[in-house]
Amino acid sequence: MENLTKIVLFKNKQVRKTLYNNEWWFSVVDIVEALTDSLDPNDYWYKMKIRVKNEEEIELSTICRRLKLLSSDGKKYETDCVNTEDAFRIIQSIPSPKAEPFKRWLAKVGFERIQEIENPELATKRTRILYKLKGYSEDWIEKRMRGIVIREELTDEWKNRGAKEDRDYEILTAEISKATFGVTPNEYKKLKGLKRQNLRDHMDDFELIFNMLGEKATTEIHRTENSKGVVKLKADAKAGGNIAGGARKKLEKRLGRSIVTKNNFLNNKENKIASHSKGRYRAT
Numbered sequence: 001m002e003n004l005t006k007i008v009l010f011k012n013k014q015v016r017k018t019l020y021n022n023e024w025w026f027s028v029v030d031i032v033e034a035l036t037d038s039l040d041p042n043d044y045w046y047k048m049k050i051r052v053k054n055e056e057e058i059e060l061s062t063i064c065r066r067l068k069l070l071s072s073d074g075k076k077y078e079t080d081c082v083n084t085e086d087a088f089r090i091i092q093s094i095p096s097p098k099a100e101p102f103k104r105w106l107a108k109v110g111f112e113r114i115q116e117i118e119n120p121e122l123a124t125k126r127t128r129i130l131y132k133l134k135g136y137s138e139d140w141i142e143k144r145m146r147g148i149v150i151r152e153e154l155t156d157e158w159k160n161r162g163a164k165e166d167r168d169y170e171i172l173t174a175e176i177s178k179a180t181f182g183v184t185p186n187e188y189k190k191l192k193g194l195k196r197q198n199l200r201d202h203m204d205d206f207e208l209i210f211n212m213l214g215e216k217a218t219t220e221i222h223r224t225e226n227s228k229g230v231v232k233l234k235a236d237a238k239a240g241g242n243i244a245g246g247a248r249k250k251l252e253k254r255l256g257r258s259i260v261t262k263n264n265f266l267n268n269k270e271n272k273i274a275s276h277s278k279g280r281y282r283a284t
Contacts, residue, residue: 010034010105014196016069018081025081026106027069028090035096045080052093063089068166072195074186076166134265143208147200150212154219161222162229171230172237179241180214180248181207181260192264202264206251210259214244 013034016027032048033041049060063086068076082090087106091099124145131141155169163169174184181188189199203211218240221227227236248259 010102016079016196018067018069020065020067020081020083023083025065025067025083026087028064028080028082031082031087031090031102032094035091035094035098035102048093060090060093070196074189074195136265140205140208143205143212144200147208147212147215150216150219154215157219157222158233161227161233163233168230168233172233175234175237176214176218176241176244177211179238180210180244182245183260188260191260191262193262193266194264197264197266202266204261204263206259207261210244210248213247214241216240217243 013030015030015034017024019025029041029045032038032045036044038044052058052060061080064080064082066078067081069079069081071077084106088103091103091106096102127148128141128145131144132138136144158169158172163172174186177183177185177188183191185199189195189197192199192202194202200208200211218237221236221240222233225232225236227233252259
C-alpha cells in the first residue's frame, strides 16, 4: 500500500495520521505540539502520562496503539497513536485555548473518513481537489491518480502472494525504484531535498510515467508467473523495474538529459517543475 502516513494541518501545525482498521489514527505527540506549542512534545507527553496517572489513576498509554509513522528523517518509527474517540480523551488532559477548535477539527477529519468508506469515489474526488488547490495541473493530477490505482493493485498482489510486513513492502518498492531510476526511494527523496513529503507528489510527468510502468510491469509478472513468497516477488520487482529502467535509459539517450531530477514542488508556488536544463541527476 502506498505510504499510509498522511499529513493534515491544524492552524499550520502538522498532525500525522495513518489508516488502521479503516479509521484514522493520529500521532499523540503531534496533537500535543499542535495544542501546546511545546518545544519538546515528546517530553510533554511523557510527563502528562505521569500526571494523569497520579491525579486520575488512568493509564493513558492503554488507549494508545503503537503504529509506524513516517518521521522527518524519512524513516518509519513506532509512535503512540489514538483514534478520533480517544484523541478527545487526550485533549481533555491538555489545558489549552486551542482545545475546542481542535476537537471540532478532529471530528470533521474523522467524519470525512467515514464518508469515504461508504463512498470510495468521495476519497478520490477529495484527493483531486487537494492536488488542484496545491496548484498541480489537471494533466499531472490525472497521472498521479492513475499511479495511485496501479500502486494499490500492486500492493494487493503483494499481500495475497506472501508479503506481510511493512519491511517487505519497503524492500520490494526499493527493488523497483532502484531498477527503474537507479536510486532507492530514500535516495530519491534526499536527491529532491524531501523529508516527510510523499516522493511521488514531487515527481514530474516522466518520473510518474516510468514509476507507473515499473509497478504495472511487476504486477503483470506476478500474475503471469503466479509468483509466491517474498524471494520470488523481489525477483519480479527487479524484473519489472528493469523494463521501466530500460525504457528510461533509451529516452534519456535520445533526449540527451536525465529523467531523474532534483526538482520538487516545495518552493514553487505555481507548482511547475523547473527547467529541465537544471538540477539533473544522471542515474544508472
